[in-house]
Amino acid sequence: MRGRPHPTLRDAAVLLGLAVYALPFIWQVLTSLKPEAELMRLPPLLPSRLSWEHYQVVLERSLMLRALLNSLGVGLLTTGLALALGLAAAYGFARFPVPGKGPLLLAIVAGTAFPQIATVSPLYLLMRALGLRDTWLGLILANTSFALPLVVWLLAGFIRDLPVALEEAAAVDGAGRLQTFQWVVLPLVAPGLASAALLTFLFSWNEFLFAYTFTATEASRTAPVALALFPGVFEVPWGDIAAASILASLPPIAVVVGLQRFLVRGLVAGALRE
Amino acid sequence: MSLRAAPRTGLLLVAPALLLLAAVTAYPALWVLWLSLQRRVPIFGIAEFEGAGNYLFLAGDPRFWSATRITLAFTVISVLLELVAGLLVALALAGQRRGRRLALSLLLLAWALPGVVTAKLFEWLYNPAAGLVNYLLLGAQINWLGDPALALPGLIVADVWRTMPLVALLCYARLLTIPAEIYEAARVDGAGDLAAFLRITLPLCRSILLIALLFRTLDALRAFDLMFILTGGGPAGTTETLTVYAYRSLFQTLHLGLGSAIAVVVFGLVMLVAWGYLRALRREGLTA
Amino acid sequence: MTRAILAVCLAGALALAGCADSPPRDGGGGPVTVVFKHAKLLGPVDPLAPLLVEFAALHPEIRVRAEALPWSSDEQRQFLVINLEGGNPGFDVMMLDCIWVPEFARAGWLLDLTPSLPPGELAAHFPSAAEAARYRGRDWALPWMMNVGLLYYRADLLARHGLRPPETYDELVAAIRRIRAAEGNPRLEGYLWQGKQYEGLVVNVLEGLWAAGTRVLGDDGRVFPDPERAEAVLRFLRGLITEGLSPPWTTAADEEITRRAFGQGEAIFLRSWPYAADLFELPDSPVRGKVGLAPLPRHATGTAGAGSTGGAHLGVARGTRHPEAAITLARFLTSERAQRVMAESGAVKPTRPALYHDPALVRAFPSLPRIHDLTLAGRPRPVTPAYVILSTTLQPELSAALVGVKTPAETVAQSRRRLEFLLEGLGG
Numbered sequence: 001m002r003g004r005p006h007p008t009l010r011d012a013a014v015l016l017g018l019a020v021y022a023l024p025f026i027w028q029v030l031t032s033l034k035p036e037a038e039l040m041r042l043p044p045l046l047p048s049r050l051s052w053e054h055y056q057v058v059l060e061r062s063l064m065l066r067a068l069l070n071s072l073g074v075g076l077l078t079t080g081l082a083l084a085l086g087l088a089a090a091y092g093f094a095r096f097p098v099p100g101k102g103p104l105l106l107a108i109v110a111g112t113a114f115p116q117i118a119t120v121s122p123l124y125l126l127m128r129a130l131g132l133r134d135t136w137l138g139l140i141l142a143n144t145s146f147a148l149p150l151v152v153w154l155l156a157g158f159i160r161d162l163p164v165a166l167e168e169a170a171a172v173d174g175a176g177r178l179q180t181f182q183w184v185v186l187p188l189v190a191p192g193l194a195s196a197a198l199l200t201f202l203f204s205w206n207e208f209l210f211a212y213t214f215t216a217t218e219a220s221r222t223a224p225v226a227l228a229l230f231p232g233v234f235e236v237p238w239g240d241i242a243a244a245s246i247l248a249s250l251p252p253i254a255v256v257v258g259l260q261r262f263l264v265r266g267l268v269a270g271a272l273r274e
Numbered sequence: 275m276s277l278r279a280a281p282r283t284g285l286l287l288v289a290p291a292l293l294l295l296a297a298v299t300a301y302p303a304l305w306v307l308w309l310s311l312q313r314r315v316p317i318f319g320i321a322e323f324e325g326a327g328n329y330l331f332l333a334g335d336p337r338f339w340s341a342t343r344i345t346l347a348f349t350v351i352s353v354l355l356e357l358v359a360g361l362l363v364a365l366a367l368a369g370q371r372r373g374r375r376l377a378l379s380l381l382l383l384a385w386a387l388p389g390v391v392t393a394k395l396f397e398w399l400y401n402p403a404a405g406l407v408n409y410l411l412l413g414a415q416i417n418w419l420g421d422p423a424l425a426l427p428g429l430i431v432a433d434v435w436r437t438m439p440l441v442a443l444l445c446y447a448r449l450l451t452i453p454a455e456i457y458e459a460a461r462v463d464g465a466g467d468l469a470a471f472l473r474i475t476l477p478l479c480r481s482i483l484l485i486a487l488l489f490r491t492l493d494a495l496r497a498f499d500l501m502f503i504l505t506g507g508g509p510a511g512t513t514e515t516l517t518v519y520a521y522r523s524l525f526q527t528l529h530l531g532l533g534s535a536i537a538v539v540v541f542g543l544v545m546l547v548a549w550g551y552l553r554a555l556r557r558e559g560l561t562a
Numbered sequence: 563m564t565r566a567i568l569a570v571c572l573a574g575a576l577a578l579a580g581c582a583d584s585p586p587r588d589g590g591g592g593p594v595t596v597v598f599k600h601a602k603l604l605g606p607v608d609p610l611a612p613l614l615v616e617f618a619a620l621h622p623e624i625r626v627r628a629e630a631l632p633w634s635s636d637e638q639r640q641f642l643v644i645n646l647e648g649g650n651p652g653f654d655v656m657m658l659d660c661i662w663v664p665e666f667a668r669a670g671w672l673l674d675l676t677p678s679l680p681p682g683e684l685a686a687h688f689p690s691a692a693e694a695a696r697y698r699g700r701d702w703a704l705p706w707m708m709n710v711g712l713l714y715y716r717a718d719l720l721a722r723h724g725l726r727p728p729e730t731y732d733e734l735v736a737a738i739r740r741i742r743a744a745e746g747n748p749r750l751e752g753y754l755w756q757g758k759q760y761e762g763l764v765v766n767v768l769e770g771l772w773a774a775g776t777r778v779l780g781d782d783g784r785v786f787p788d789p790e791r792a793e794a795v796l797r798f799l800r801g802l803i804t805e806g807l808s809p810p811w812t813t814a815a816d817e818e819i820t821r822r823a824f825g826q827g828e829a830i831f832l833r834s835w836p837y838a839a840d841l842f843e844l845p846d847s848p849v850r851g852k853v854g855l856a857p858l859p860r861h862a863t864g865t866a867g868a869g870s871t872g873g874a875h876l877g878v879a880r881g882t883r884h885p886e887a888a889i890t891l892a893r894f895l896t897s898e899r900a901q902r903v904m905a906e907s908g909a910v911k912p913t914r915p916a917l918y919h920d921p922a923l924v925r926a927f928p929s930l931p932r933i934h935d936l937t938l939a940g941r942p943r944p945v946t947p948a949y950v951i952l953s954t955t956l957q958p959e960l961s962a963a964l965v966g967v968k969t970p971a972e973t974v975a976q977s978r979r980r981l982e983f984l985l986e987g988l989g990g
Contacts, residue, residue, distance in 0.1 A: 007371050025383055107300075113548040
């Protein structure tokens with residue numbers, strides 16, 4: 001082809017372009033490090049010195065630390081619950097003649113399309129009745145209601161794609177159901193599980209509607225809600241909010257950037273089913 | 275032990291998930307329909323059946339129709355922009371030789387953030403006095419989020435920013451599966467870049483684009499956190515989507531019946547779109 | 563690999579589950595803990611901290627845990643509602659905007675204070691504050707802080723052009739035009755008021771309606787009983803913006819934004835609450851000594867302008883485990899002694915008329931007697947459990963009228979339709 005740009009230059013240009021795309025986030029990081037007096041004046045764009053005052057305020061004087069802990073706990077437990085139930089169900093659907101399998105699976109897949117706004121008011125009444133408002137358990141159940149259908153769908157597809165021959169060979173070798181599952185199926189499904197875990201944790205951490213409605217105090221309030229309710233007295237404390245935003249973003253960024261390849265695999269597997 | 279499948283074991287494996295989903299997903303989905311037929315105001319202790327009263331009110335309610343228009347406009351424009359931008363970025367990424375991981379990380383940053391963080395990000399960027407946007411526009415004093423004509427575009431930009439990476443990722447994964455030989459063969463035949471794009475890339479990406487279209491449309495219809503935090507539905511209701519209107523009716527006015535009716539409309543809209551797409555995808559032979 | 567992930571998840575989750583316990587409840591014997599939820603008080607000095615120390619000394623058997631509510635009024639209410647609705651709110655004493663009291667009482671969330679209050683306790687407060695605390699003949703809250711809408715004006719500018727404080731809005735408009743023409747300062751704004759989409763907007767519009775001789779709820783419960791006058795008021799407010807008498811950012815303005823602008827000397831008139839008066843007299847204030855207070859003007863069709871009264875009350879949650887301790891705290895904080903301390907800190911006005919003529923306080927805040935008279939002449943917003951529904955429904959409609967997205971006629975008609983649907987059968 002004529003006029004192809006030099007590959008390394010092209011690569012660098014793409015990287016630069018993507019860095020510009022991430023500018024809003026980078027700007028927020030800069031804001032969080034700007035001394036208070038320099039916040040409301042532009043220029044200069046860059047802070048004259050790095051100031052940790054905003055992070056100090058957030059960590060010492062706001063309830064953000066507790067909120068981060070809540071998010072972590074709810075996220076991990078939701079992931080655990082969704083994976084455990086989802087894997088069992090997926091294996092059941094994929095390998096066993098469950099009566100009504102077709103309609104059930106269809107119903108579960110339809111469940112991934114439900115809007116949260118539709119179930120939030122009945123769930124609110126349910127939480128109230130069961131005394132689960134402002135508890136971790138309430139949030140975990142609510143989050144799982146949306147994570148589980150996705151996990152089942154993802155994993156059912158994964159398992160279905162695994163050739164049955166491997167499990168049959170194990171059976172011929174005298175392995176029981178449980179052993180076959182543990183030593184043959186599980187290792188093969190591991191990448192799918194990783195993807196499902198990643199997506200579930202991400203969804204749970206970033207979830208806002210349920211967390212905003214079902215939590216009341218710092219006992220269960222998650223990071224996004226704490227950020228939304230960030231206290232300011234007269235004016236909006238942009239620097240503190242920026243610091244709180246960065247803190248609330250670090251775990252999901254770490255998970256997504258660190259486990260990139262599972263993300264690609266998971267999304268693609270779900271999307272390019274059959 | 276043979277591998278003959280025992281139905282009972284199957285049921286045992288499937289039951290816990292089904293029971294949980296029945297309790298927290300299926301039951302509430304039916305309950306909200308029932309709530310929508312009631313006049314229910316907890317503060318006043320009112321809980322009475324009133325049939326289609328809420329829906330009749332919505333049918334003549336200008337705020338409801340405005341919210342519907344805004345929801346549809348937001349969805350259509352956002353999704354269109356995401357698809358186009360996502361495909362272009364995926365093309366750029368697929369041709370990347372070095373630094374792919376870094377590129378993907380930079381891209382996925384926007385997608386990984388909680389919606390509230392994105393909202394705060396853009397609220398700060400759009401700040402009339404100290405925001406980066408006005409600064410880059412050479413000191414313009416535009417009040418992005420306070421101007422009825424500008425708030426919705428501002429919201430759409432924020433939404434496209436955070437969701438485009440997903441579309442790009444899906445297209446990128448698809449592009450990776452296209453063997454390079456096809457492009458080489460095309461080049462040998464003298465096809466230019468544009469022709470290769472139109473004749474090879476687009477058709478092969480069609481299925482993934484349709485799937486991305488489905489996911490993204492459903493997500494855009496259901497979106498809540500971004501508009502709720504960024505603009506709260508204002509100014510003057512110009513960014514109030516159906517989800518925000520439903521939430522305000524539910525938890526601000528505490529009219530659970532009316533709020534549920536609006537939520538049911540969103541529900542219906544989403545399921546309609548999902549059903550429509552799935553039929554189209556089935557025709558393409560993409561789903562079982 | 564999978565096992566590792568699952569193991570980490572489980573381990574992490576179990577470890578964190580241990581942190582999920584709610585705060586331990588104190589058992590019998592020993593000091594009781596009363597949780598007091600309040601919003602941060604505006605003002606240079608925080609009067610609450612020393613008051614709570616004093617309370618602790620007086621009542622060693624009661625430990626008070628004071629916790630802040632979210633900043634915005636809407637969020638405060640949402641927080642209180644979501645918690646009180648659930649049954650066990652986790653707090654005992656709460657600060658309430660006076661407009662929430664009938665609603666919370668109707669919902670059964672407040673402890674009936676009538677048996678615990680000596681007769682005449684509420685009579686020591688302003689009548690409109692006491693009225694807001696009463697619902698169906700019982701007392702549900704104690705008045706804590708008082709507010710009234712009033713007009714601030716630049717006495718120096720008016721004096722320079724031989725003008726008195728305006729009694730009608732026509733006079734106000736004329737004064738603005740005359741002063742601006744003479745001063746020739748393009749940055750001098752005319753009339754600042756709160757037009758952002760929030761409760762403050764409803765307050766401003768209500769004051770406009772009263773100034774025109776009409777109101778928002780008729781005696782029969784009809785919404786906008788005189789729609790033409792209501793439309794005229796909205797037209798006037800919108801006109802202030804389109805004709806440049808009020809700045810374009812009025813539609814996004816709240817108390818603080820307008821207070822700061824006026825305090826920088828950038829406007830002739832300001833509609834706000836008493837808290838601003840002391841801030842304008844601070845040593846480094848550009849408008850020190852130049853600000854006068856007046857009642858709000860009236861429209862030609864009205865008889866007198868009245869400011870909206872407001873403020874905060876203290877209520878006790880019905881589900882409290884320590885009713886006596888909670889009531890003791892509430893009565894202490896609303897006592898004359900505590901309200902005096904709070905008044906001394908500035909920015910908070912007491913609900914007890916007697917304090918407005920206290921010599922020491924008047925020396926420190928000379929505008930107090932004036933504010934007292936204005937408060938007596940003020941009117942409360944509709945005292946009904948449905949007020950919040952009314953207000954939250956009106957806010958977007960009124961904002962649409964101000965911004966020009968809807969005509970005043972459309973606003974009034976659509977507000978009526980919606981409110982009639984929402985308020986039907988809710989009674990009082």
